[in-house]
Amino acid sequence: MQKPKSIDASFALTTSPTPGSAKSDPILVADKIARQFGGLTAVNVDHLEVQRGSITALIGPNGAGKTTFFNLLTGYDTPNSGTWSFNGRALNGIPPHKVARLGMVRTFQLTKALYRLTVIENMALGARGQKGESVLRSVFPWMWRAQEAEIRERATAILTNFKLIEKQDDFAAALSGGQRKLLEMARALMVEPEMVMLDEPMAGVNPALKQSLLEHIKELRTEGKTVLFVEHDMDMVHEISDWVIVMAQGEIIAEGTPASVMGNQQVIEAYLGAHHNEDLSANQEGA
Amino acid sequence: MDFLFIAQQTLSATIGVNTIIFALAAIGLNMHFGYTGLLNFGQAGFLAIGAYSVAVPVISFGIPLWIAFLIGIFNSVIFALLLGVPTLKLRADYLAIVTIAAAEIVRQIARSATFNEWLGGSDGITGKFGKDFFALNPFKSGLDTPILRFNANDLWVVITGWSLVAAITFVMWIMVNSPWGRVMRAIREDEDAVRSLGKNVYLYKMQSLIIGGVVGSMGGFVYALSRQSVQPDNYGTALTFFAYTVLILGGAARVFSPVVGAMIFWFLIVFIEQVLRQGVTNNVIPHWLIGINQVSQIRFMLMGLGLMALMIFRPQGIFGDKKELALDAKA
Numbered sequence: 364m365q366k367p368k369s370i371d372a373s374f375a376l377t378t379s380p381t382p383g384s385a386k387s388d389p390i391l392v393a394d395k396i397a398r399q400f401g402g403l404t405a406v407n408v409d410h411l412e413v414q415r416g417s418i419t420a421l422i423g424p425n426g427a428g429k430t431t432f433f434n435l436l437t438g439y440d441t442p443n444s445g446t447w448s449f450n451g452r453a454l455n456g457i458p459p460h461k462v463a464r465l466g467m468v469r470t471f472q473l474t475k476a477l478y479r480l481t482v483i484e485n486m487a488l489g490a491r492g493q494k495g496e497s498v499l500r501s502v503f504p505w506m507w508r509a510q511e512a513e514i515r516e517r518a519t520a521i522l523t524n525f526k527l528i529e530k531q532d533d534f535a536a537a538l539s540g541g542q543r544k545l546l547e548m549a550r551a552l553m554v555e556p557e558m559v560m561l562d563e564p565m566a567g568v569n570p571a572l573k574q575s576l577l578e579h580i581k582e583l584r585t586e587g588k589t590v591l592f593v594e595h596d597m598d599m600v601h602e603i604s605d606w607v608i609v610m611a612q613g614e615i616i617a618e619g620t621p622a623s624v625m626g627n628q629q630v631i632e633a634y635l636g637a638h639h640n641e642d643l644s645a646n647q648e649g650a
Numbered sequence: 651m652d653f654l655f656i657a658q659q660t661l662s663a664t665i666g667v668n669t670i671i672f673a674l675a676a677i678g679l680n681m682h683f684g685y686t687g688l689l690n691f692g693q694a695g696f697l698a699i700g701a702y703s704v705a706v707p708v709i710s711f712g713i714p715l716w717i718a719f720l721i722g723i724f725n726s727v728i729f730a731l732l733l734g735v736p737t738l739k740l741r742a743d744y745l746a747i748v749t750i751a752a753a754e755i756v757r758q759i760a761r762s763a764t765f766n767e768w769l770g771g772s773d774g775i776t777g778k779f780g781k782d783f784f785a786l787n788p789f790k791s792g793l794d795t796p797i798l799r800f801n802a803n804d805l806w807v808v809i810t811g812w813s814l815v816a817a818i819t820f821v822m823w824i825m826v827n828s829p830w831g832r833v834m835r836a837i838r839e840d841e842d843a844v845r846s847l848g849k850n851v852y853l854y855k856m857q858s859l860i861i862g863g864v865v866g867s868m869g870g871f872v873y874a875l876s877r878q879s880v881q882p883d884n885y886g887t888a889l890t891f892f893a894y895t896v897l898i899l900g901g902a903a904r905v906f907s908p909v910v911g912a913m914i915f916w917f918l919i920v921f922i923e924q925v926l927r928q929g930v931t932n933n934v935i936p937h938w939l940i941g942i943n944q945v946s947q948i949r950f951m952l953m954g955l956g957l958m959a960l961m962i963f964r965p966q967g968i969f970g971d972k973k974e975l976a977l978d979a980k981a
Binding site: 437439459460461468471476477478479480484488489491495496497498501502507534550553554 | 825840842844849851974
């Protein structure tokens with residue numbers, strides 16, 4: 364259990380804490396990615412590398428372009444310019460479903476549980492290479508029944524781990540907000556990804572569930588998966604991430620270990636404004 | 651009042667040719683709307699293409715009927731591709747707009763004077779294009795019992811038609827309960843989530859559009875064969891919306907709902923009409939209230955009232971699950 368963790372620790376110590384710094388074994392590399400909406404530049408990332416096997420947090424104030432950047436990386440949106448690659452494979456112009464098949468699976472800020480499917484159906488949907496998902500073979504159940512049984516078995520195991528097993532035959536809509544977040548993450552694991560991209564996994568989750576979500580994310584690292592997540596909850600960022608990337612106004616302004624980033628003057632300014640320590644009345648007089 | 655006559659007319663309609671046509675149209679819509687969430691408002695276009703594809707090749711080009719069926723299936727696949735390629739990458743509402751327009755384009759082309767020679771203009775096509783089919787009819791006489799009555803040709807259409815409906819319903823039942831059907835239902839719920847799990851949503855939506863369209867065009871085959879004629883104005887938007895009515899009556903995303911919905915739909919229409927007609931002719935309903943010429947309009951008014959009541963008291967349809975319907979309001 365401790366072994367991968369120690370690898371990550373050494374990674375954090377040996378990597379330079381500067382924006383766009385090179386990693387020893389990057390799984391995801393992005394270069395000069397820009398996305399404009401009309402006159403607004405939502406994302407303008409010069410260079411970014413994400414270390415394989417690490418838990419990397421992507422933080423930043425509201426409107427920093429984190430979710431847009433996520434959408435660009437996973438194929439849900441197309442950048443105006445830039446290149447990026449996953450496991451050395453260029454992802455330009457690759458549609459979202461192919462990105463997922465390559466092993467990079469995402470979740471969504473607004474949870475996308477499939478409401479009128481049961482929990483177990485949500486899970487089974489995630490499995491790859493299903494014979495019964497072909498239109499022709501779907502008509503011949505004996506061609507896919509055995510595989511379906513295996514998939515259900517794997518889904519049941521993951522649901523048990525996520526403590527959702529009692530809910531397996533309920534509609535996903537019947538779950539609480541936090542349970543839906545858990546389900547979405549569990550479903551992403553059914554795809555057997557190498558890298559999991561979590562967009563605000565803690566939003567709206569109660570403290571008890573938060574703790575179990577944290578454990579599940581740590582488990583992913585133990586299994587050798589890479590995690591990149593967007594989060595506002597600083598306690599969580601501090602607790603589980605090996606590396607933190609800070610975005611503000613579309614750009615990466617800082618990188619480093621959680622402790623170093625949170626002491627970074629630029630990061631504090633990005634969150635609180637450059638003049639947050641000055642006297643308000645003095646400002647007003649000046650104006 | 652002749653209650654036995656009312657019963658005979660009503661029951662014959664309940665399992666009659668029109669029920670088969672609407673069941674097939676609604677089975678197709680159930681694939682589109684019920685399972686995949688595609689808002690196809692142009693189902694009438696698929697029926698029109700099915701109907702013209704059996705009539706035109708036989709009458710205008712002397713092609714055997716059996717090949718005409720294949721042409722019909724081929725044409726409806728092409729029509730589905732034409733609709734799907736530009737719209738399935740866009741949001742659901744675009745498909746609704748494009749399909750309603752496309753079905754009208756089909757109808758307008760069919761009734762235009764330009765193609766009068768082959769498509770018969772606004773008069774459509776009448777002729778014995780179904781003679782190969784009726785030649786196989788083993789029934790020399792029709793069925794005439796106190797509660798059911800079909801002439802020989804209708805009896806043959808009803809028997810083959812219901813066999814077709816049964817076969818298609820069976821295949822649909824297997825398909826929607828397969829992993830393939832699971833992907834379809836998932837797309838209905840949230841296609842971006844399905845993409846994130848590595849499924850090619852566009853491909854699946856196209857498959858749904860094609861399969862539902864081909865089933866709809868088979869409704870067109872039955873429509874054309876049973877009447878031995880094709881009239882362009884039978885394939886207007888009203889046909890699409892009646893098919894939706896049938897589907898909602900039964901309850902969307904249930905395998906048997908198109909069949910039972912179609913039966914109820916035609917049961918109600920014919921029952922209301924026959925009761926009114928008998929009532930008026932026998933002076934049970936006074937003439938100052940309803941004249942005999944008003945019956946066919948008034949049956950639709952009463953039908954509409956009945957549907958409103960259904961939506962109020964049983965919005966999920968006959969087979970639907972009210973709890974499941976409530977989940978639709980994305981909590």
